[in-house]
Amino acid sequence: MAHNRPVLPTRRPSIDPARLVPMDKIVRLKGKADFKVVFIGAGNIMFGSDEGPWNHSFRLEHKLGRRLKVDAIIDPNIERALSVIQEKCDMFVVSAYEDTRVFRTLEEYTQAMVNQEKPRAFVVGSPAQFRGTMRPGRDVEMQILRDFPGVAIFVEKPVATGPLSEIDDVFTVSKVLSESRTLCSVGYMLRYLRAVQKMKQIIQDNDLTVMATVARYATAYEAINKPDWWDKSKSYGPIVEQGTHFCDLSRYFGGDVDISSVSAHSLDWDEKAGRLSKMKIDESKIAPDNRIPRVTAATWKYDNGAVGSFTHMVALQGSNYSCEFEVYTDGYELKLVNPYVQPVLIIRQPGDDHESKLRFPDDDPFFSEISNFVDLVEDVKDSNSSPPEILSSYEDACRSYELSWAIREASERSRDDRLEALELAEPKANGKVNGVH
Numbered sequence: 076m077a078h079n080r081p082v083l084p085t086r087r088p089s090i091d092p093a094r095l096v097p098m099d100k101i102v103r104l105k106g107k108a109d110f111k112v113v114f115i116g117a118g119n120i121m122f123g124s125d126e127g128p129w130n131h132s133f134r135l136e137h138k139l140g141r142r143l144k145v146d147a148i149i150d151p152n153i154e155r156a157l158s159v160i161q162e163k164c165d166m167f168v169v170s171a172y173e174d175t176r177v178f179r180t181l182e183e184y185t186q187a188m189v190n191q192e193k194p195r196a197f198v199v200g201s202p203a204q205f206r207g208t209m210r211p212g213r214d215v216e217m218q219i220l221r222d223f224p225g226v227a228i229f230v231e232k233p234v235a236t237g238p239l240s241e242i243d244d245v246f247t248v249s250k251v252l253s254e255s256r257t258l259c260s261v262g263y264m265l266r267y268l269r270a271v272q273k274m275k276q277i278i279q280d281n282d283l284t285v286m287a288t289v290a291r292y293a294t295a296y297e298a299i300n301k302p303d304w305w306d307k308s309k310s311y312g313p314i315v316e317q318g319t320h321f322c323d324l325s326r327y328f329g330g331d332v333d334i335s336s337v338s339a340h341s342l343d344w345d346e347k348a349g350r351l352s353k354m355k356i357d358e359s360k361i362a363p364d365n366r367i368p369r370v371t372a373a374t375w376k377y378d379n380g381a382v383g384s385f386t387h388m389v390a391l392q393g394s395n396y397s398c399e400f401e402v403y404t405d406g407y408e409l410k411l412v413n414p415y416v417q418p419v420l421i422i423r424q425p426g427d428d429h430e431s432k433l434r435f436p437d438d439d440p441f442f443s444e445i446s447n448f449v450d451l452v453e454d455v456k457d458s459n460s461s462p463p464e465i466l467s468s469y470e471d472a473c474r475s476y477e478l479s480w481a482i483r484e485a486s487e488r489s490r491d492d493r494l495e496a497l498e499l500a501e502p503k504a505n506g507k508v509n510g511v512h
């Protein structure tokens with residue numbers, strides 16, 4: 076085990092349901108002072124897109140109202156940053172953006188900030204290859220810490236991009252962040268779902284021990300037309316890029332994973348069953364070694380002995396994903412269905428073979444994670460609820476990142492073994508598997 080890893084508590088923090096207030100019911104944040112925020116990255120996670128419900132600027136606008144001042148947007152794509160500012164200045168949120176400056180790099184912003192009041196928070200939504208290491212150019216957290224000590228950081232998942240062989244670097248970043256006592260939250264937003272918190276509450280109230288987690292994530296691939304998503308050298312594959320949310324949810328309930336126990340299999344592009352008929356991109360332009368698996372199925376042991384499993388599929392058409400996550404304890408089955416769209420929690424408990432269903436309409440975990448982050452930066456104390464909480468700390472997110480990579484690497488090892496065995500059995504096949512060329 077690497078020396079930089081802290082021992083995390085077995086029970087991950089949960090949150091007072093009173094802190095998961097819907098956006099249209101949120102009470103105005105007290106105070107009048109400007110709340111200066113810097114956005115790093117002017118892309119989809121920050122300003123929204125057709126791809127999903129994420130849009131951090133929109134949530135911050137609702138949380139902070141007229142107090143929000145976006146001090147700067149940092150993005151090498153200046154035109155994209157200017158165009159989103161223009162759009163915002165044409166809307167009712169103009170007061171937050173009318174003085175926003177645009178910089179190509181964080182260094183340029185730092186230089187322009189001499190003798191100026193520091194921002195309250197950085198929101199990092201640039202591609203993951205620019206963060207999560209101690210190496211220049213890929214060390215945005217370290218730059219913020221050096222030039223803006225004490226300023227809070229909200230950073231998107233995944234925390235970095237390097238493989239398991241580079242994992243110590245990520246844990247070093249984590250150690251430096253925690254020793255500096257920097258307030259840092261990572262965008263594993265599913266932890267903030269009301270349904271997920273209900274599952275936590277049932278486990279805590281009944282003092283249950285998790286025996287197994289079962290996760291299933293089926294992507295609607297037809298809707299994914301970003302070529303980079305299909306290229307492992309660019310987006311690091313569907314487990315590290317997307318399935319990582321379910322790796323994190325698994326750890327949120329199961330605790331830490333014995334990484335050496337992770338095993339996995341994949342169905343790949345060059346197998347007959349892995350052929351997809353509705354791909355919108357031209358996969359022949361992606362090098363064969365960089366094409367993504369269609370199915371990845373993994374199992375592992377948690378440190379407490381429980382067993383986790385995860386099956387990720389690039390299989391569905393249309394646009395809605397099909398995702399389910401189950402937790403089993405002695406006497407209980409807690410099944411979370413459709414967490415991204417309309418979360419439903421199906422519960423079976425001792426004394427009744429029938430299931431009960433709880434629905435959580437219009438829940439917005441993106442808002443809850445931003446709302447709790449801002450409340451912590453503001454040090455909000457409220458007599459009606461427990462203190463705000465960061466559910467996904469940087470250290471915890473590093474472990475979820477490690478599990479995600481461990482699954483990818485285990486599936487690649489088993490693919491290599493399979494191909495080697497095939498090669499030995501049929502030397503003439505020469506890399507052509509199951510007749511697919």
Ligand SMILES: NC(=O)c1ccc[n+]([C@@H]2O[C@H](COP(=O)([O-])OP(=O)(O)OC[C@H]3O[C@@H](n4cnc5c(N)ncnc54)[C@H](O)[C@@H]3O)[C@@H](O)[C@H]2O)c1
Nearest residue numbers: 116117118119120129149150152200201203205231232262
């Ligand atoms: N939590 C979630 O559900 C969720 C959803 C979407 C995206 N994300 C994460 O957010 C991150 C960004 O994804 P996206 O969809 O917004 O990507 P995007 O491609 O739409 O936007 C990224 C932006 O970052 C800019 N950029 C590139 N290099 C930069 C740098 N060095 N400094 C600052 N900006 C830089 C690009 O020009 C681009 O405008 C990824 O890590 C992704 O995994 C998380």
